[in-house]
Amino acid sequence: MxxxxxxxxxxxxxxxxxxxxxxxxxxxxxxxxxxxxxxxxxxxxxxxxxxxxxxxxxxxxxxxxxxxxxxxxxxxxxxxxxxxxxxxxxAKTAIGRTALALVGKDPKRLVKASIRLMSTVMKGMKVEVEDRGEDSISFRFRNNPYRPLGWQGVIDAVLESAGVTPEVKIVKHGPTDTEYLVTWS
Incomplete structure (x- = not known):
């Protein structure tokens, strides 16, 4: 795109x-x-x-x-x-509670599912997910109209809801191409 x-x-x-x-x-x-x-x-x-x-x-x-x-x-x-x-x-809505309950508290599954779920309510933005190890994942958003810290806020909130402490590094590849390197402990 x-x-x-x-x-x-x-x-x-x-x-x-x-x-x-x-x-x-x-x-x-x-x-x-x-x-x-x-x-x-x-x-x-x-x-x-x-x-x-x-x-x-x-x-x-x-x-x-x-x-x-x-x-x-x-x-x-x-x-x-x-x-x-x-x-x-x-997360407090009926849809949110149901979706989160189906995924469980595993941090990786939870953050992957949350980002994918959010990307399903959008058209025209591409999200790539890369597994980077047991406690690490990356998300790359292409044609991303949002401020970089917006997605970091979502990622942090999701992982904190799973009881872990996130660390997010933001890499800008272009004005609307942003990657998030995510680890947690």
Whole structure:
């Protein structure tokens, strides 16, 4: 996939809905309506079209706005925290609890399954997984529109939920080509 194909990355509506759920109850109805207008979408429509594909740019704008609301900033550190929150919120849903229970607590199986599961709700982004030993794995994301620390936040949260301490090294191969070398103890 070429770098300029970024506009072809699509994400399921429920992911965007989950982003908005993080602030929906903390905002007035008119402030939330303003947020919907800024993003050019309707929360109600998102909830009714859970599995409809949307351009990933909508999610990225929503995450930036929500990070500003939650932490008054939208830097890499905020996106790391945001990604952790997203995984923790997913893990509490019925689908998340079921998926995680089926995988079990083995760190490698859990992180592989979580990354693969997340990549199934996206189109246009390629994820390569390489087993690097008993306590090591790498993920390479091509045509990746996300900030590098976002995926690290997901990886850290997943592995910590398995009771291990992760160490992640990020290798940028290009503007939208990122590899994560992951070990844990």
């Amino acid at each position: 070429r770098e300029q194909d970024m506009d072809q990355v699509m994400i399921k509506g429920f992911i965007i809905g989950n982003v908005l759920d993080l602030v929906r109850g903390t905002m007035s109805a008119s402030d939330f309506a303003d947020l919907e207008e800024e993003l050019g979408l309707s929360y109600k429509t998102l909830k009714l079209a859970y599995f409809k594909d949307y351009p990933v740019e909508i999610q990225l704008r929503a995450e930036e706005k929500v990070a500003q609301i939650l932490w008054q900033r939208s830097d890499d550190g905020a996106f790391y925290k945001f990604a952790r929150l997203n995984f923790e919120a997913f």
